[in-house]
Amino acid sequence: MTMDPAIAEPEPATRQPVLSLRGISKGFGAVQALTEIDLDVHAGEVVAIVGDNGAGKSTLVKILAGVYSHDAGSIAFDGQPVSIGSPAASRELGIATVFQDLALCDNLDVVSNLFLGREITKGTLDEEEMEKRSWSLLRQLSARIPSVRIAVASLSGGQRQTVAIARSLIGEPRIVILDEPTAALGVAQTAEVLNLIERLRERGLGVILISHNMADVQAVADRVAVLRLGRNNGNFRVPDVSYEEIISAITGATDNVVTRRAEARNTERNAS
Amino acid sequence: MSNTATAGSQAERAADLQDERLFHGEGLTGAVEGFIRRVRSGDLGSLPVVIGLIVIWAVFQILNPAFLSADNLVNLSLQCAAIGTISIGIVLVLLLGEIDLSVGSVSGLSAAVLGVTLTQLHWNSVLTVIASVLAGTVAGLIYGLLFTRFGVPSFVITLAGLLGFLGLQLWVLGPNSSINIPFSTWLVTFAQQMFLPPWAAYALAAVAALGLFWSDWRRSRRRRAAGLSSGSMSVMLVKAGLLLVALGVSVWYLATDRGVGAMFVFFVLLVVLMNFLLTRTRWGRAVFAVGGSVEAARRAGIKVNRIYISVFVLCSTFAALGGLLAAARLASVGASSGGTDTNLNAIAAAVIGGTSLFGGRGSAWSALLGILVIQSISSGLTLLNLDASIRFMITGAVLLLAVIIDSLSRRSRASHGQA
Ligand SMILES: Nc1ncnc2c1ncn2[C@@H]1O[C@H](COP(=O)(O)OP(=O)(O)OP(=O)(O)O)[C@@H](O)[C@H]1O
Ligand SMILES: [Mg+2]
16 A cells, blocks of 8 residues: 555665654544654755645644644654743744644734834834834735735634735744645735745755645646655655556555546547 | 825835725824724723713712812722722732722731731831731632643632631631721821822822823834834824823812822822833733633733733732732721721722733733722712612623623624724
């Protein structure tokens, strides 16, 4: 059932991964959400994590973000073993996370949300500097937000998502984790997020991208790690792998719903 | 004068005014229009309580012309200080979406500690004040630790505290059912007889107006430097001018009687200080964030437990301070200190003043506005010779009204997409 290991990326022996997970397991009561997950992220690399609903992607993200603790396994940052006990610890390491459920404070305005936990101060809060930087950051993401002084509760779903993404860029992250960042975005904003991911890579950051959109994944990712039912189920270099191979790793079989639909469409087309 | 931003001249626009969907008014009319738009969309702020206060004052003045006499207003201001101080702490816990039901007992405990250490143990008066305030701080620390360690709802912890600290208060008092604090103590003098001389009161009013103008002007200058839209000079001047006139008239009127009480000024300064901490510091921002969404605050790296503990500590400390002021004003301490309606009035004041029970919304000023409403009702009914039974019912009705307004404006915000 697991993929032929020959396809997996040969590790660049000279470079040390920024973030390295070994044997991470996590259970919620009776549900074993993650079993012995291995994952490496290098500087200047975009790693996509794909998998079906409930495969454990968000759980893995939350472990890296310090929201959940893991039951077994080890995490190394820059080769040093670390424990990520709290979200604050994760941010201090240089891991910035955009959560699938966004985690914004509805009662605060956009500026306050962007700088939450890392406000700029000059004795007191420096609102002007924060507002200025908010605008330039949001422009960079082509955000269509009319005012940064309104509560985020009054923003649309995509605008909220843009705010959550913009927030992860504040500070000097080494690793940016994006859990389905483009799920609610419009065409232009999705393209901007993909551009942004490429810029982050050029700046030498490690990016972990979680997405159900294979086109996006193939467009920006260098490597794809597949999770299936909480286990590693393949690790591919994007140039070497086809769409069908990724799909069969996600669903666990070459004969599956997706391929059957594709075949049906093909035969229809041939018949007509 | 007001105009709606149009596309086209985008390049010259300030960075925050470039979206063409944005309403933007300029100058005074713009400020007024913006205010009306905010109120319509359910962002009522302190508007209901200000209107309520005016109605209450008008009604009582019609029923009894002594109500707005300088003498009565001076009394009113002094009555506000003690419970108002307790109410500042309640505002803080409400901002987190929590509650403290024991502020009455804690204020009583602090009063008891004051009475016993001062008159029976003959401690130095400064030391007794420190000891009684610290009693509150310790109570708050216990709440904070219980809340963050065991996750017991604050409602239950403080209900236990209500009984526990009442018991402790009675134990500290021992056989004395009531202790008189000598009038010569500076604390009593401060609470009962110290009034600002008129020149000092006028100077304070001028400082307040100048301070408002200075902070507005500085913000506007810094915004312009950052390439953002900045408020217009006329709005700033009108705001500061109105404040100056309002304060000046109040000082003049109160000065026809005894003047502005030192204890009241002390209370207002505490409100200003807390307002500053809540709106201008990282700690204050974190308080609002935790009140809005604990999980989001935690994921943003805020040390949520520290925020909870600091707020519970501050709340009980303010309660103890309020207990001290009440004891000093009555020059006596007893089993009933901090009893009867202290608790309820302090909580009611914060809610009536416009701090939401649902967390994340409110301001330190609601302690001042709310306690003014409550004490006005109480003073007006006393002048009309109505007894406590009626007072309780009316205060209860006003509290209910405030909570209904809070819930309605929350619903209105939701329907305007600003919940
Ligand atoms: N807090 C929790 N308590 C109990 N079980 C949980 C919890 N969070 C996740 N799980 C379980 O862990 C498994 C993995 O969930 P996870 O959210 O990581 O999936 P996912 O891969 O992100 O899915 P999706 O693509 O739908 O976002 C699921 O079976 C889910 O029910
Ligand atoms: Mg998920």
